[in-house]
Amino acid sequence: MGIAYGADYNPEQWPEEVWAQDLELMRRAHVTMVTLGIFSWARAEPRPGTYDFGWLDRVLDGLDGAGIAVCLATMTASPPPWLSRLHPGILPEDADGRRRWPGARQHYCPSSPVYREHAGRLVERLAARYAGHPALALWHIGNEYGCHTHQCFCPVSARHFRRWLRERYGTVGALNDAWSTAFWSQSYGDFEEVLPPRTAPTFPNPAQQLDYQRFSDRALLECFLAEKAVLARHSPGVPVTTNLMPDHRPVDAFAWSAHMDVMALDFYQDPFVPDDHIRAAYNFDLMRSARGGQPWLLLEQAPGAVNWRARNGPKPPGAMRLWSWQAVAQGADAVLFFQWRQSLGGAEKFHSAVVPHGGTGTRIFREAAALGRELASVPRISGTRSRARVALLADWDSRRALELDSRPSTALEQPRLALDHYRPLFEAGVACDVLPPGRELSGYRLVVVPSLYLLTAADARRLTSYVAGGGHLLVSFFSGIVDRCDRVHPGGCPAPLREVLGLWVEEFWPLEEGATVHVHGAVRGRADLWSEVIVAEGAEVLARFADGALAGGPAVTRHGYGRGTAWYVGTRLEPAALRALLDEVRAAAGVRPVLAGLPAGVQATVREGAGGRFLFLLNHETAAVEVALPQPMVSLLDGGGADSTAGGSGRGGAPMRRQAVERALVERVTLPGRGVAVLSGAEDVPGAADRPGGQLPKGRTAQGP
Numbered sequence: 063m064g065i066a067y068g069a070d071y072n073p074e075q076w077p078e079e080v081w082a083q084d085l086e087l088m089r090r091a092h093v094t095m096v097t098l099g100i101f102s103w104a105r106a107e108p109r110p111g112t113y114d115f116g117w118l119d120r121v122l123d124g125l126d127g128a129g130i131a132v133c134l135a136t137m138t139a140s141p142p143p144w145l146s147r148l149h150p151g152i153l154p155e156d157a158d159g160r161r162r163w164p165g166a167r168q169h170y171c172p173s174s175p176v177y178r179e180h181a182g183r184l185v186e187r188l189a190a191r192y193a194g195h196p197a198l199a200l201w202h203i204g205n206e207y208g209c210h211t212h213q214c215f216c217p218v219s220a221r222h223f224r225r226w227l228r229e230r231y232g233t234v235g236a237l238n239d240a241w242s243t244a245f246w247s248q249s250y251g252d253f254e255e256v257l258p259p260r261t262a263p264t265f266p267n268p269a270q271q272l273d274y275q276r277f278s279d280r281a282l283l284e285c286f287l288a289e290k291a292v293l294a295r296h297s298p299g300v301p302v303t304t305n306l307m308p309d310h311r312p313v314d315a316f317a318w319s320a321h322m323d324v325m326a327l328d329f330y331q332d333p334f335v336p337d338d339h340i341r342a343a344y345n346f347d348l349m350r351s352a353r354g355g356q357p358w359l360l361l362e363q364a365p366g367a368v369n370w371r372a373r374n375g376p377k378p379p380g381a382m383r384l385w386s387w388q389a390v391a392q393g394a395d396a397v398l399f400f401q402w403r404q405s406l407g408g409a410e411k412f413h414s415a416v417v418p419h420g421g422t423g424t425r426i427f428r429e430a431a432a433l434g435r436e437l438a439s440v441p442r443i444s445g446t447r448s449r450a451r452v453a454l455l456a457d458w459d460s461r462r463a464l465e466l467d468s469r470p471s472t473a474l475e476q477p478r479l480a481l482d483h484y485r486p487l488f489e490a491g492v493a494c495d496v497l498p499p500g501r502e503l504s505g506y507r508l509v510v511v512p513s514l515y516l517l518t519a520a521d522a523r524r525l526t527s528y529v530a531g532g533g534h535l536l537v538s539f540f541s542g543i544v545d546r547c548d549r550v551h552p553g554g555c556p557a558p559l560r561e562v563l564g565l566w567v568e569e570f571w572p573l574e575e576g577a578t579v580h581v582h583g584a585v586r587g588r589a590d591l592w593s594e595v596i597v598a599e600g601a602e603v604l605a606r607f608a609d610g611a612l613a614g615g616p617a618v619t620r621h622g623y624g625r626g627t628a629w630y631v632g633t634r635l636e637p638a639a640l641r642a643l644l645d646e647v648r649a650a651a652g653v654r655p656v657l658a659g660l661p662a663g664v665q666a667t668v669r670e671g672a673g674g675r676f677l678f679l680l681n682h683e684t685a686a687v688e689v690a691l692p693q694p695m696v697s698l699l700d701g702g703g704a705d706s707t708a709g710g711s712g713r714g715g716a717p718m719r720r721q722a723v724e725r726a727l728v729e730r731v732t733l734p735g736r737g738v739a740v741l742s743g744a745e746d747v748p749g750a751a752d753r754p755g756g757q758l759p760k761g762r763t764a765q766g767p
């Protein structure tokens with residue numbers, strides 16, 4: 063138990079003498095887990111069918127001896143050169159039919175049976191050899207599926223696509239119907255006529271494109287599942303994961319969550335973007351929500367700068383600590399970096415690592431070691447969970463459909479629209495889950511639907527009965543427009559939501575780039591991107607367009623429906639205006655922030671469970687602030703000060719230097735710039751409960767209602 067702490071470990075890049083040093087430095091940095099072998103295929107199988115695991119045995123044994131758990135990779139993310147030389151057919155093709163050559167990584171067609179067979183053979187060997195190894199804690203399949211090659215358009219993929227279509231539609235008639243092929247003379251007489259949406263003279267069929275994205279995701283998932291089946295045979299009970307990417311359209315994290323034993327994310331906050339922690343927060347909430355609140359793993363982040371942005375900002379002092387604790391505050395039970403030791407050669411030599419080129423006498427190593435010590439000092443956090451009363455709906459199908467070409471505006475991008483709605487909730491300090499529309503919503507007081515363009519009639523009915531049953535719903539423009547096949551729901555947009563919203567939209571009126579309009583009424587402010595001609599049929603108009611072509615027309619509405627209320631926003635409100643609206647909606651829904659009166663820039667979350675109840679306070683600003691606590695609490699961190707190099711925490715996260723923890727009850731906390739505090743009620747801290755005022759009032763919680 064304890065928060066796992068460590069990094070991607072790539073010992074094959076270093077001579078063996080360095081490995082012993084690594085173990086000593088890992089001990090100093092309080093590392094408890096490493097991800098091993100992600101890109102080791104060429105080293106482990108240097109020639110077809112010839113395996114070399116001796117070096118890996120020594121690495122694993124060494125880690126085990128040091129008490130470090132291993133998240134062992136299946137090594138299949140970067141096929142060795144011999145494989146594509148023997149079988150060039152495994153190489154992927156783009157939509158123009160151009161081959162993607164080896165020389166980087168992820169150069170395989172996900173549908174290739176040859177790739178899958180060779181990957182499976184390697185995984186079989188690995189699993190048989192290491193299933194019982196005492197250091198093995200977790201399997202890590204592939205690496206960032208779909209990061210570079212998310213779609214392949216080669217003939218093998220085309221055949222695979224046709225098989226997938228046959229299974230999905232059964233008959234070519236059903237396919238024609240689903241893809242609306244009566245349009246532009248596209249009707250198929252046989253599945254054999256169907257191709258991937260390769261580059262065409264103009265807009266390809268959107269339903270075909272959408273299905274190709276679904277199919278390509280499925281092809282990647284099949285690769286994952288094939289490897290998972292091998293692992294399950296050899297090591298039943300050892301959890302399996304893969305590292306997902308944030309905001310990543312090719313891979314549907316919600317769909318994959320059903321097949322992962324634990325969710326895992328790679329997230330690289332951009333130090334040059336002042337509020338990137340809000341994008342991080344959104345993605346962290348999504349990871350936590352995907353498997354019903356189960357703790358997740360931050361499997362990669364950079365200790366300092368990355369190397370793949372145009373300009374790579376270093377993390378200023380304290381940022382590594384703050385952003386790591388942010389992940390924990392939002393439900394992570396692991397904090398790992400890419401990577402342990404900074405490479406001397408290769409494409410990532412300027413990417414930061416825990417052990418930089420300059421060695422251990424560096425700020426980065428010192429900060430990493432101090433963080434390791436600090437995380438190990440609060441092992442009881444792991445396994446605890448959070449609770450939210452607000453759900454924001456996100457959906458991969460809808461995003462993929464929304465972001466296709468030939469829409470009213472190409473400026474509608476789902477991650478941006480989702481963040482527009484998430485941000486005011488985050489800034490108001492409200493706990494939020496991020497869910498797909500098919501999940502159970504009855505436990506939420508408020509459901510926010512940012513531009514869910516594709517919404518099935520069944521999901522729209524669920525939203526409607528959610529409101530009828532007393533729920534509060536806020537829907538933004540261009541939601542509920544098409545069905546699963548990108549066909550407009552008949553009956554006036556947004557047809558399946560028309561009843562619950564009490565309105566329909568006669569005409570979309572997207573705005574020119576840079577153009578703004580104003581809304582006035584109960585909500586006031588600037589708006590951009592989108593407007594529309596709303597016809598109220600029961601809904602009360604809260605605000606109207608004040609200028610522009612639609613001046614005088616409804617812009618924001620409210621509709622009482624059954625025992626609940628549905629709001630609708632027909633434009634993109636500027637942040638302050640949307641915040642004001644959401645504050646009102648929240649008040650109506652009875653949703654309170656985690657902690658009242660938080661200073662701007664401070665994030666507060668609660669995790670609770672068998673280990674106790676923990677209040678996390680994170681200051682994302684650079685100036686110090688003071689936070690009043692809801693009741694006297696015990697501060698569990700000592701400020702993340704200088705590293706203690708004495709002793710390692712070891713696997714299992716044994717408590718470190720508990721005597722350093724401040725145990726006095728406090729009513730206020732001063733957070734320095736980028737400061738972090740983790741607090742508990744006195745009853746959760748051994749030795750503090752007997753102090754005067756040490757008991758939390760029964761039933762009181764810092765969490766919202």
Ligand code: GLA
Nearest residue numbers: 205206328330362368400413
């Ligand atoms: C991704 C990959 C890693 C590494 C990092 C660099 O997350 O999974 O192998 O390339 O990017 O930031």
